[in-house]
Amino acid sequence: MQSxxxxxxxxxxxxxxxxxxxxxxxxxxxxxxxxxxxxxxxVSLIGPSGCGKSTLMRLIGDLxxxxxxELLVNGKRPRQARLDRDYGMVFQAATLYDxxxxxxxxxxxxxxxxxxxxERRQRAQAMLEMVELGAFSEHYxxxxxxxxxxxxxxARALVFEPAVLLMDEPFGALDEFTRERMNLELLRIxxxxxxxxxxVTHSISEAVFLSKRIVVMSPRPGRITEIVENPLPYPRDxxxxxxxxxxxxxxxxRELLRDAHDSDEAAG
Numbered sequence: 001m002q003s004x005x006x007x008x009x010x011x012x013x014x015x016x017x018x019x020x021x022x023x024x025x026x027x028x029x030x031x032x033x034x035x036x037x038x039x040x041x042x043v044s045l046i047g048p049s050g051c052g053k054s055t056l057m058r059l060i061g062d063l064x065x066x067x068x069x070e071l072l073v074n075g076k077r078p079r080q081a082r083l084d085r086d087y088g089m090v091f092q093a094a095t096l097y098d099x100x101x102x103x104x105x106x107x108x109x110x111x112x113x114x115x116x117x118x119e120r121r122q123r124a125q126a127m128l129e130m131v132e133l134g135a136f137s138e139h140y141x142x143x144x145x146x147x148x149x150x151x152x153x154x155a156r157a158l159v160f161e162p163a164v165l166l167m168d169e170p171f172g173a174l175d176e177f178t179r180e181r182m183n184l185e186l187l188r189i190x191x192x193x194x195x196x197x198x199x200v201t202h203s204i205s206e207a208v209f210l211s212k213r214i215v216v217m218s219p220r221p222g223r224i225t226e227i228v229e230n231p232l233p234y235p236r237d238x239x240x241x242x243x244x245x246x247x248x249x250x251x252x253x254r255e256l257l258r259d260a261h262d263s264d265e266a267a268g
Contacts, residue, residue, distance in 0.1 A: 014033075015033035016033075016068045030222045031223050043213050052217065052220060062081070089166045094146075103125065105156060127155035191234065216256045228256070232245060
């Protein structure tokens with residue numbers, strides 16, 4: 001089993017996460033999580049609010065630690081993967097610095113890592129070109145739309161060339177039309193870079209449109225109730241959302257989420 005973990009981008013076995021263990025306010029956030037994500041795969045985590053999707057993402061990103069179980073990122077413990085900068089993270093808020101230009105925002109990780117100024121500029125510009133914002137390098141975040149700000153955030157997360165991109169509801173605050181456009185942008189970037197992407201979302205349609213596999217989670221304590229293979233071919237575009245197979249898969253994931261919720265209520 002360990003050898004499989006060494007060859008995977010993400011490898012989780014029997015992961016449990018308990019907040020405030022033993023206390024009156026103890027919360028079992030995750031229970032018995034087993035998940036393998038292959039290098040270059042696009043996997044979405046979906047489930048009701050409070051099911052532990054973001055907690056699992058934070059465990060992968062070494063922002064918190066599991067109570068028990070084994071977790072490897074690029075064949076390493078999460079802390080070592082973080083120190084080796086094996087992953088970049090994108091959150092719902094773009095978290096850009098208003099007093100720094102777009103280029104300087106993208107360069108920030110490289111500044112922290114000690115890259116020379118010329119290489120920082122070159123890498124930042126290359127990333128901005130990839131997210132189609134090359135002409136906006138000297139603008140400031142407050143001059144950009146929400147979707148453009150998120151593209152800057154993605155460029156910043158990719159500028160140091162991590163193998164894995166962790167995305168926690170990055171488009172949740174955008175209007176539906178902008179969100180659909182950003183989905184297309186993300187698929188274009190993923191196919192161009194070949195990065196492994198783990199994507200947290202509340203949107204069934206978004207998960208189905210983007211992912212190779214969809215990890216369906218139960219209400220707390222968060223468990224994986226089903227992993228759905230997505231046969232829709234790439235590249236995907238606006239016409240994909242009109243395909244009968246797309247609508248059938250959306251209906252299947254919705255039913256799985258409903259079944260998980262009903263089973264949890266019955267158990268309670």
